[in-house]
Amino acid sequence: MRMLPTVLANLFAKAATRNYPHFVRESFEHARGELVNDIKGCIFCGTCARKCPSQCLTVARGAAGDKTEGAWTLEFFACVGCGVCVDACPTRCLSQKATHRPVAVERAVITLTGRLPERPARKDNAAGKAADKTEA
Ligand code: SF4
Ligand code: SF4
Secondary structure (H helix, E strand, O other), rough: OHHHHHHHHHHOOOOOOOOOOOOOOOOOOOOOOEEOOOOOOOOOOOHHHHOOOOOOOEEEOHHHHHHOEEEEEEHHHHHOOOOOOHHOOOOOOOOOOOOOOOOOOOOOOEEEEEEEEOOOHHHHHHHHHHHHHHHH
């Protein structure tokens, strides 16, 4: 019986939740929303994919048979927006918008491609060969 006042109060009180997506909460500073990759800065190292707790990232080097190209793929609806990949990215090309992606009825996967960084010439080999010649 002691519950009755609470039940009645809750019945007539304003709802504590919003009717999303018709009413969207305003974003706030440092909110972790949609993940964005500025692919020009990506070196396809795969760190983000290895660290991602929900395994929604895939990084491929030599995508589509082209050894100079890399592909970065994100399953949007598997992403929990934790920001671990953003913190781990060595080139800081990942960021998160303050807002979330709009709701959708189909699974969304995005693939971004770019050129792999050129490998620097192996100086140790060149130096080693030079040393061998000097010794001979
Ligand atoms: S960690 Fe950054 S640079 Fe490395 S593959 Fe991911 S997005 Fe690209
Ligand atoms: S924000 Fe979290 S869940 Fe989403 S891709 Fe990055 S590490 Fe994975």
